[in-house]
Amino acid sequence: MNQHGSVERKTFCGICEAACGVVVTVQGDEVLKIRGDVDHPNSKGFLCPKGAAFGAVRDDPDRVLKPLQRQPDGSFAPVSWDTALDDIGARLRGIIKRHGREAIGLHLGNPNGWNYGAFMWLLGMAAALKTQHLYTASSVDINNYWVVGELLYGHNLVTPFPDIAHTQFLIVLGANPVVTHGSMMTAGRVKEQMAAIVERGGRVVVIDPRRSETAAQFEWQPMRPDGDPWLLAGMLKTILDEDLADQDALRFQTRGAESLPALLKDVTPQRVASETGIAWADVQALARAFAWSPAAALYGRCGASLGPFSTLTNYLINVLNIATGNLDRRGGMVFGQPMLDTEAFTKLFKVNGYDRWRTRVDGIPEVMGTSPLATLPREIRTPGKGQLRALLIASGNIATTSCASGDVGAALDELELLISLDPYITETNQHAHYILPPTLWLERDGMPIFSQMHAGVPYAQWAPASVAPRGESRDDWWIIDEICKRIGIVPSASKAAQFLGKLGIRLSPATAVDLFMRIGPAGDWFGLKAGISRRKLFGQTSGVVLAAEPAVGVSRKRVHLKDGLIALAQPLMAAEMARMITRSSADDPAFPLRLISMRELRSQNSWLHNVPKLTTGDRRPHLRIHPDDARPLALIDGEEVSIRSQSGEITVPVTISDEVMRGTVALPHNWGHGGGWRRAVAIGGGRYNDLTSNAATEIDVPSGNAVLNGLRVRVAKRCVELAAAS
Numbered sequence: 001m002n003q004h005g006s007v008e009r010k011t012f013c014g015i016c017e018a019a020c021g022v023v024v025t026v027q028g029d030e031v032l033k034i035r036g037d038v039d040h041p042n043s044k045g046f047l048c049p050k051g052a053a054f055g056a057v058r059d060d061p062d063r064v065l066k067p068l069q070r071q072p073d074g075s076f077a078p079v080s081w082d083t084a085l086d087d088i089g090a091r092l093r094g095i096i097k098r099h100g101r102e103a104i105g106l107h108l109g110n111p112n113g114w115n116y117g118a119f120m121w122l123l124g125m126a127a128a129l130k131t132q133h134l135y136t137a138s139s140v141d142i143n144n145y146w147v148v149g150e151l152l153y154g155h156n157l158v159t160p161f162p163d164i165a166h167t168q169f170l171i172v173l174g175a176n177p178v179v180t181h182g183s184m185m186t187a188g189r190v191k192e193q194m195a196a197i198v199e200r201g202g203r204v205v206v207i208d209p210r211r212s213e214t215a216a217q218f219e220w221q222p223m224r225p226d227g228d229p230w231l232l233a234g235m236l237k238t239i240l241d242e243d244l245a246d247q248d249a250l251r252f253q254t255r256g257a258e259s260l261p262a263l264l265k266d267v268t269p270q271r272v273a274s275e276t277g278i279a280w281a282d283v284q285a286l287a288r289a290f291a292w293s294p295a296a297a298l299y300g301r302c303g304a305s306l307g308p309f310s311t312l313t314n315y316l317i318n319v320l321n322i323a324t325g326n327l328d329r330r331g332g333m334v335f336g337q338p339m340l341d342t343e344a345f346t347k348l349f350k351v352n353g354y355d356r357w358r359t360r361v362d363g364i365p366e367v368m369g370t371s372p373l374a375t376l377p378r379e380i381r382t383p384g385k386g387q388l389r390a391l392l393i394a395s396g397n398i399a400t401t402s403c404a405s406g407d408v409g410a411a412l413d414e415l416e417l418l419i420s421l422d423p424y425i426t427e428t429n430q431h432a433h434y435i436l437p438p439t440l441w442l443e444r445d446g447m448p449i450f451s452q453m454h455a456g457v458p459y460a461q462w463a464p465a466s467v468a469p470r471g472e473s474r475d476d477w478w479i480i481d482e483i484c485k486r487i488g489i490v491p492s493a494s495k496a497a498q499f500l501g502k503l504g505i506r507l508s509p510a511t512a513v514d515l516f517m518r519i520g521p522a523g524d525w526f527g528l529k530a531g532i533s534r535r536k537l538f539g540q541t542s543g544v545v546l547a548a549e550p551a552v553g554v555s556r557k558r559v560h561l562k563d564g565l566i567a568l569a570q571p572l573m574a575a576e577m578a579r580m581i582t583r584s585s586a587d588d589p590a591f592p593l594r595l596i597s598m599r600e601l602r603s604q605n606s607w608l609h610n611v612p613k614l615t616t617g618d619r620r621p622h623l624r625i626h627p628d629d630a631r632p633l634a635l636i637d638g639e640e641v642s643i644r645s646q647s648g649e650i651t652v653p654v655t656i657s658d659e660v661m662r663g664t665v666a667l668p669h670n671w672g673h674g675g676g677w678r679r680a681v682a683i684g685g686g687r688y689n690d691l692t693s694n695a696a697t698e699i700d701v702p703s704g705n706a707v708l709n710g711l712r713v714r715v716a717k718r719c720v721e722l723a724a725a726s
């Protein structure tokens with residue numbers, strides 16, 4: 001404590017996957033300052049504007065600090081925890097009696113990735129309910145990764161990431177790490193690490209329809225939206241045709257490599273060039289450079305993950321890395337080395353898997369026990385056994401962030417009970433019967449359950465809460481536990497926990513994770529080894545380095561399939577390839593442009609839009625359009641335009657700029673707020689996902705992942721569209 005009575009406490013920022021180490025200056029109940037922690041193994045002192053401004057979220061006058069109950073007139077009134085929880089319990093018991101446990105659903109939004117307690121208790125609650133109505137943000141994001149992990153490596157969570165600290169050639173396919181700080185890779189100071197690749201004589205090539213902040217700093221290769229699987233297929237074809245594959249790697253790491261030429265038999269140079277907008281000679285040159293590099297990594301993210309063939313795209317990304325000998329190589333793609341062995345943990349409780357059952361209404365394969373968000377409105381509306389009647393949403397704003405957001409909002413009103421755990425009244429939970437206030441990451445202990453899986457420097461961190469919770473907020477896991485108590489279930493997939501729970505002994509998530517971590521590869525085995533435990537980590541809150549770099553040469557140990565061999569031959573992927581080849585991708589003259597999403601530095605998906613410091617200037621989402629596309633439409637920079645898709649229409653201001661390719665338009669998503677976050681609502685703006693579709697025919701077939709990019713749209717002056725409509 002210093003002379004002014006303030007103390008410094010270390011933890012990590014719980015906003016995005018970078019999980020930057022932070023030092024929080026606290027005086028009594030107040031957060032005075034948040035700065036980067038130079039001692040953190042990955043972030044080494046880095047902090048972005050969001051982490052630095054987070055104190056304003058904690059102190060936000062619009063923050064929900066008491067349980068809220070919806071009144072008949074639609075307004076919300078504060079009630080006590082007991083009143084809220086008892087009434088929720090009674091209503092859920094009634095629903096179970098009338099419709100069965102399977103009528104209750106759960107949705108896990110993105111911030112659960114930094115909330116291990118909530119994450120475990122929600123999965124545990126779904127397991128105890130034996131409900132198939134488990135939804136997650138992964139189905140508008142990364143379900144295709146989980147499917148490819150299961151198919152190729154035998155476990156959903158095996159998702160290799162680039163070893164950017166050592167690579168000589170990084171291909172960034174549809175990702176913008178300069179703004180997003182990396183996803184499915186926790187590479188601290190990512191911008192500097194990428195710049196260092198070039199400084200040491202290597203290359204960074206960014207393949208993107210937009211000259212993103214990342215593309216602007218490195219080599220930009222423009223490509224048409226949805227060109228990804230075509231580009232990758234063309235590159236793989238080149239590598240196989242020119243005998244550039246690493247046969248030793250294929251023999252040692254894989255089985256089924258002989259199936260690859262047949263997979264590509266209908267991929268022609270002409271089609272690759274027309275689908276990608278990249279000359280065939282350039283595709284070949286890229287493939288050769290990638291294969292010749294001594295250490296290369298092909299990394300794809302949202303731009304490669306939110307298109308109509310996202311599982312196929314992801315499969316091809318993996319195959320290209322494998323076939324060039326870059327998987328499990330220093331400077332290539334590497335396996336994570338987490339503090340908590342999440343692969344073993346999920347395996348033990350049979351969470352991992354694929355297509356063990358299909359969704360009730362649309363018959364879509366489950367992914368890790370979850371159903372896709374695209375199906376949610378139909379699961380609410382379609383009568384019959386298993387119809388979704390009650391939903392608990394934890395940190396999700398799906399009436400904005402899910403595909404066909406307007407339809408989601410409307411469907412939520414048809415539920416018998418909607419409960420939301422969220423610090424704000426959002427456009428989603430304004431439909432709820434109860435809004436329950438959670439603590440925020442500064443106010444609870446933290447271990448980076450998600451980020452630890454893809455850490456460039458494998459590390460362990462577990463830090464106590466930095467500051468006391470505001471108001472009557474409670475940890476998400478506690479809220480879930482209290483609800484479970486009232487319906488007589490123990491939120492766990494573990495039989496032992498179920499048994500103990502019936503005796504009245506309930507573990508906390510901290511105890512459960514600590515137990516499992518201590519008997520894991522990095523654990524202290526209760527004193528038998530020099531490893532980690534929660535108590536030890538609490539004493540070293542900047543985090544402990546587990547290894548200087550991720551191990552390589554471990555693929556046979558890390559692959560969960562027979563003999564540790566990667567299964568390259570995948571009939572499902574051959575079927576997807578055939579579907580792609582036969583699908584016409586000709587432009588629809590009624591919707592001649594392709595819309596893509598855009599993330600911004602001072603935003604995090606649909607939130608942080610109520611923080612004054614992060615919302616200065618004109619924060620309305622502006623549509624970016626190329627001058628050559630704007631001219632025939634007679635658009636004037638800054639004017640309001642209409643964007644129309646097959647599914648909806650929104651109005652936004654336009655910015656004319658050559659940062660997007662001709663034929664592509666880009667729009668920041670997850671704006672257009674409603675509810676009680678007044679500043680966010682006042683900013684206004686069109687809601688991107690009012691243009692997207694949740695039709696079962698408009699999602700990625702194998703994974704159920706939503707299609708949010710490459711959307712066919714037309715843009716027009718407001719008056720022109722209004723005249724056409726009347």
Ligand SMILES: Nc1nc2c(c(=O)[nH]1)N[C@H]1C(S)=C(S)[C@@H](COP(=O)(O)OP(=O)(O)OC[C@H]3O[C@@H](n4cnc5c(=O)[nH]c(N)nc54)[C@H](O)[C@@H]3O)O[C@H]1N2
Nearest residue numbers: 174175176180183225226301302303599600601603604605
């Ligand atoms: N500041 C900030 N950081 C964030 C977030 C945020 O909202 N703001 N969100 C977090 C979350 S949840 C995630 S998942 C990550 C996402 O991390 P990233 O994937 O790095 O983020 P995006 O901005 O979605 O990047 C996608 C890129 O793909 C391009 N693109 C669009 N369509 C296509 C296409 O068809 N093909 C190709 N090749 N490219 C395409 C876009 O122009 C964009 O530059 O970011 C996380 N970090």
Ligand SMILES: Nc1nc2c(c(=O)[nH]1)N[C@H]1C(S)=C(S)[C@@H](COP(=O)(O)OP(=O)(O)OC[C@H]3O[C@@H](n4cnc5c(=O)[nH]c(N)nc54)[C@H](O)[C@@H]3O)O[C@H]1N2
Nearest residue numbers: 109110111137141395396397401421422438597605606669
């Ligand atoms: N068009 C388009 N749509 C997209 C995307 C895109 O690229 N384009 N990206 C998609 C992606 S990658 C993702 S991950 C999703 C994200 O979408 P969501 O999963 O809906 O996540 P967020 O918008 O990040 O936050 C959801 C809510 O969590 C609340 N919250 C924050 N911290 C806590 C906490 O500690 N506890 C609780 N209980 N609540 C908390 C916030 O107030 C906010 O209301 O959006 C997807 N939507």
Ligand code: SF4
Nearest residue numbers: 013016019020048051
């Ligand atoms: S990069 Fe992500 S984790 Fe780091 S400070 Fe910013 S929001 Fe927080």
Ligand SMILES: [Mo]
Nearest residue numbers: 110137141183
């Ligand atoms: Mo995401």
